[in-house]
Amino acid sequence: MSKAPHLTFDLDTPGVSTGYLVVPGGTDRGELSLPVVSFNKGEGPRLLVTGGNHGDELEGPIVARRLIKWLPEAQTCGRVIVLPVLNPLAVEAWSRNTPLDGLNLNRVFPGRADGSVTERIADAVSRVLLPMADTVFDLHSFGPTWDFPPAATTHPIADPDLMARTVRMAEAFKLPLTLVWQHDDTAGMFDITAQNQGKVFVCTEFGGGTVGADNLAIYEAGLRNALIALGLVEGKADYPTFRQQKFGQTLETRPSDELKSPVPGIFEPRCSVLDEVKQGDLIGILHPIDSLSAESIDIRSPETSIVLAITSGAHVDSKQVIALVARPLEIYESGSLRPRVPQRS
Ligand SMILES: [Zn+2]
Numbered sequence: 001m002s003k004a005p006h007l008t009f010d011l012d013t014p015g016v017s018t019g020y021l022v023v024p025g026g027t028d029r030g031e032l033s034l035p036v037v038s039f040n041k042g043e044g045p046r047l048l049v050t051g052g053n054h055g056d057e058l059e060g061p062i063v064a065r066r067l068i069k070w071l072p073e074a075q076t077c078g079r080v081i082v083l084p085v086l087n088p089l090a091v092e093a094w095s096r097n098t099p100l101d102g103l104n105l106n107r108v109f110p111g112r113a114d115g116s117v118t119e120r121i122a123d124a125v126s127r128v129l130l131p132m133a134d135t136v137f138d139l140h141s142f143g144p145t146w147d148f149p150p151a152a153t154t155h156p157i158a159d160p161d162l163m164a165r166t167v168r169m170a171e172a173f174k175l176p177l178t179l180v181w182q183h184d185d186t187a188g189m190f191d192i193t194a195q196n197q198g199k200v201f202v203c204t205e206f207g208g209g210t211v212g213a214d215n216l217a218i219y220e221a222g223l224r225n226a227l228i229a230l231g232l233v234e235g236k237a238d239y240p241t242f243r244q245q246k247f248g249q250t251l252e253t254r255p256s257d258e259l260k261s262p263v264p265g266i267f268e269p270r271c272s273v274l275d276e277v278k279q280g281d282l283i284g285i286l287h288p289i290d291s292l293s294a295e296s297i298d299i300r301s302p303e304t305s306i307v308l309a310i311t312s313g314a315h316v317d318s319k320q321v322i323a324l325v326a327r328p329l330e331i332y333e334s335g336s337l338r339p340r341v342p343q344r345s
Pocket of ligand 1: 053054057140141
């Protein structure tokens with residue numbers, strides 16, 4: 001009989017404790033030990049920080065490791081649990097999903113104790129770590145085939161109070177973009193499991209493309225801003241500089257904001273992320289490669305909007321999403337629809 005998932009140390013121990021979250025073995029592989037650090041300074045906010053949910057998004061594990069370095073000096077109260085790599089099998093393979101079972105960890109929450117290894121990781125996190133936190137930051141990035149600005153994101157949440165608190169927490173990162181992302185593929189996400197338990201969950205999307213020092217500095221500053229807002233550390237939160245600007249805006253995007261490739265080909269971007277475009281403006285050009293007599297196809301903005309994400313550096317298939325656009329968020333708060341305006345400092 002397999003053991004229950006457990007920690008190798010007591011989270012109630014004061015100060016800094018290190019150990020492992022033990023994910024029991026199953027029919028597909030043996031036990032898995034995920035390194036965990038606990039920072040316990042008693043009463044106060046309880047935060048869980050996770051990275052490496054998707055194995056080809058390595059900014060999260062890097063920024064989580066940086067947090068582990070500076071937090072002991074800076075923390076004034078409360079509890080922080082840091083798990084830098086949720087899915088080491090995917091990270092080792094630089095793969096979004098777990099190679100062993102082909103599953104996307106962020107679509108199998110709350111997991112299954114008797115499932116395959118990805119489901120057992122989700123089960124261990126849901127049962128052992130999640131109950132110990134009121135707020136969760138899951139550090140993602142957009143992966144290597146996208147250009148995307150540093151962002152703190154959430155999905156629409158049915159409970160208007162939790163929605164408002166979540167958007168405020170996301171904005172507290174003071175990243176260039178705060179995003180409410182409506183899409184149809186949310187079943188089994190870590191967010192949903194946490195939100196069903198009333199927790200504030202922010203998913204950071206730490207950019208796309210390759211991992212770079214400048215962006216990592218922005219992400220680390222954003223995470224520090226969020227910890228200041230929670231009251232876990234002291235200091236002054238400020239917008240990090242992104243493209244010579246200290247700037248943040250709150251946007252929303254829906255499934256209808258996905259621009260898809262009409263044919264297979266090479267996508268040539270003609271604008272940058274966070275550019276404002278009017279209806280009909282050129283976003284990019286799609287070049288078919290099977291025939292030089294086939295015309296290249298213009299991809300144009302369907303309406304006035306802000307370019308959110310652009311595919312980068314990969315051949316695209318027909319009907320593949322090649323760009324996302326967005327617009328300023330209106331959020332249900334205090335009984336009224338309140339438009340959000342850009343914030344500067
Ligand atoms: Zn991800």
